Amino acid sequence: MITEERTQSITLNGITYNAQEIKELNQSVTDEPPVILRDLYAFLDDWYSPSPTLVVHTSGSTGTPKPITVLKEQMIKSAQLTCDYLQLRRGDTALLCMPLQYIAGKMMVVRAQVAGLNLLIREPSGHPLAHLHSPLRFAAMIPLQVYNSLQNPAERQALCGIEQLIIGGGAINSALEEEIKTLPGAVYSTYGMTETLSHIALRRLNGPNASSHYQPFEQVKLSLSDQGTLVIDAPSVCAEQLVTNDVAHIFDDGSFTILGRKDNIINTGGIKVQTEWVEEQLRPLIGTDFAITSVPHSQLGEAVVLLLKHAENINTDTLQARMDEFLPKYHSPKYILITHSIPQTGSGKIDRAGCKELAQRLMEQH
Secondary structure (H helix, E strand, C coil): CCCCHHHCCEEECCEEECHHHHHHHHHHCCCCCCHHHHHHHHHHHHHCCCCCEEEEECCCCCCCCCEEEEEHHHHHHHHHHHHHHHCCCCCCEEEECCCCCEHHHHHHHHHHHHHCCEEEECCCCCCCCCCCCCCEEEEEECHHHHHHHHHCHHHHHHHHCEEEEEECCCCCCHHHHHHHCCCCCEEEEEEEEHHHCEEEEEEECCCCCCCCCEEECCCCEEEECCCCEEEEECCCCCCCCEEEEEEEEECCCCCEEEEEEHHHEEEECCEEEEHHHHHHHHHHHCCCCEEEEEEEECCCEEEEEEEEECCCCCCHHHHHHHHHHHCCCCCCCCEEEEECCCCECCCCCECHHHHHHHHHHHHHHC
16 A cells, blocks of 8 residues: 555546546636536645645534544554554545545545545445446445435445445444445444544444444554543554543453544533433434534433424424433433524534524524
8 A cells, every 4th residue: 555645646537547637637727617626626636735634624513513624644654554454455436426525535636646546436325326327345434325325226226236335424324224234245234533634443234244333443442431431542543542432342252332422411400411322312213414412401400302303294283292201311302403504514414403503493483
């Protein structure tokens, strides 16, 4: 594999470019669509610059996105971990269909350079496989893209042609995971964050090795903090030990599961309610977009709230009764608030801070 970032070239849609050619493309590109090419040339021009570092931004799922300065050398090592694990080889075709504003898209480009992949470029959308006829060795997608592709026969066929697929950027619900089990290629859920330069662990979703546990890469050491959150020691991609906000359980074999984020715990009447767990339980009951959040409550401290995207076929009284029957006491939402849309971050995750602010505004209007 190539590891000297400033001497790398990259193959895009079957054409190989060197650093100078990328610089010329970046200087001549306009603001006209496709935007992905403008962002790609700008990123590559920055990548080939003499600076040993790049600035990346967090997704902002729990607050305002923040800039982080990272070493290009660490991005290369992260790319090598993935390419080695998935046995990606020079000439393999990969798909870039993720926004380049975030680490997931950037790391697809770095992996293409490190492994010598042919990177097919698609404008990020909910249907990245539409009208795609080339077989793919490797792709990275978010759950919504996979779900949409499964609903369309032609896109489903293209999805079946992907040999190695990694899915990140959001939760994979149980219904989608069941559909993924029917795909012939190897499909993985990823665990990681901007600070770890994409994923440091994978969970196989289909085939005989399917598991509910994430398996960390060999170079990654894990432990738990005093608060039960995951602590990551991965010096090749993150200079300092990283204490996450993810409440986790580590098993004897080193694998782990994520229970939810510490800052997504709602303390209602002294009972700690994990937001993500409640959402997972409610998905079979709710046929529209929703999110669990909270509002201040004079007696309980916090009250659990269901933010529900407006849908004509949902009767809130019936839904409340079903939730009260289905969920443990205090876990069932005390309020159902209807909204036109569920706040999301630029990377497609639920915007937890935005949901809490919206719930408080809606409560004030009642």
